[in-house]
Amino acid sequence: MIQSDSILNAVFSLYAERKAKAEEVAYKINNALEKNQPYTNLRYQIKGLSLEICKAEFEQNEELANKLKQEREEKKQQLKQLLLALNLTENSLKPNYVCKKCNDSAHLQDGSLCSCFFETLATVTQGILGLNEINLPTFDDYIANDKDSKKLKSLFLSYVEKFPPETVKNLIFLGSTGTGKTFSAGCIASAIKSANNTVIYLSATKLGEVFLRYHTASFGDKRAIYDLLTNCDLLVIDDLGTEPVYKNVTTEYLTAFLSERLSGGKPFIITTNLELEEIKTRYNDRVLSRLSGKESAIIKFTGKDLRRKN
Numbered sequence: 001m002i003q004s005d006s007i008l009n010a011v012f013s014l015y016a017e018r019k020a021k022a023e024e025v026a027y028k029i030n031n032a033l034e035k036n037q038p039y040t041n042l043r044y045q046i047k048g049l050s051l052e053i054c055k056a057e058f059e060q061n062e063e064l065a066n067k068l069k070q071e072r073e074e075k076k077q078q079l080k081q082l083l084l085a086l087n088l089t090e091n092s093l094k095p096n097y098v099c100k101k102c103n104d105s106a107h108l109q110d111g112s113l114c115s116c117f118f119e120t121l122a123t124v125t126q127g128i129l130g131l132n133e134i135n136l137p138t139f140d141d142y143i144a145n146d147k148d149s150k151k152l153k154s155l156f157l158s159y160v161e162k163f164p165p166e167t168v169k170n171l172i173f174l175g176s177t178g179t180g181k182t183f184s185a186g187c188i189a190s191a192i193k194s195a196n197n198t199v200i201y202l203s204a205t206k207l208g209e210v211f212l213r214y215h216t217a218s219f220g221d222k223r224a225i226y227d228l229l230t231n232c233d234l235l236v237i238d239d240l241g242t243e244p245v246y247k248n249v250t251t252e253y254l255t256a257f258l259s260e261r262l263s264g265g266k267p268f269i270i271t272t273n274l275e276l277e278e279i280k281t282r283y284n285d286r287v288l289s290r291l292s293g294k295e296s297a298i299i300k301f302t303g304k305d306l307r308r309k310n
Helices: 005-033 037-058 062-084 115-129 147-161 181-194 204-216 219-231 248-264 276-282 285-291
Strands: 170-175 199-203 234-242 268-272 298-303
Touching: 005 115, 005 181, 005 219, 037 062, 115 204, 115 219, 170 181, 181 199, 181 234, 181 268, 204 219, 204 234, 204 248, 204 298, 219 248, 248 285, 276 285
Parallel strands: 170 268, 170 298, 199 234, 234 268
Antiparallel strands: none
């Protein structure tokens, strides 16, 4: 049983590392500049001029204030040129945070979570679950040399172009091994991902492992896994039906996650060697109904392998 929020702990550790690294770099630069006499002299002179300007303005001596402001601006330009000579800018003296909105703290000034937190959470969750980047095929590899394959390719390209689709959101690919289901799903996924959409692509076996992790996870980690699988722009499950079926886990969570994506209008693509009746037998009526609803297009692959021939 996983007791701690390991995913959340990893996320906040990453934020702490980012913040510390940015501040350490800025500290080292400023510390080195403090040993540069021309730099410290200019900084001291600018500070002194600012005080004199305040005094002149308080005494309503506008002529003197303007003269001092001009002198201060000249000193600032000298300071700027000095930094350029050292391959630095004024921004180099400040921590270069990854997120400028929250300064790598994960929280905004009002205490709410920064938008970058949810992006970081998704990335860390993927890494911990082992859903690392995989090499997906592209439509450049898609050889359409007959009427049926050309029709399929045109259909898939239309799906990508209109993504996210308004009516038929989900694609269910049925067919035996070697007919191009996985290849086609990969082409669609890579094209949608290249358009800056978030895509989670995983095998049914890997999904089973994720479900087991979810089943034993703490509340915080459950939330992170749940958000990853339900909020990504496209979820692709490859080879559904090849994974082990775990009691009180596989069917229950598959039903729940598909239901959540359907209710949220989030598309999914599923490939399987099973026929519809076999899906019903292996899982239940509810899984079948979620795959064969009005928002899904069931496509039967019967032809030759669509992958590029060497």
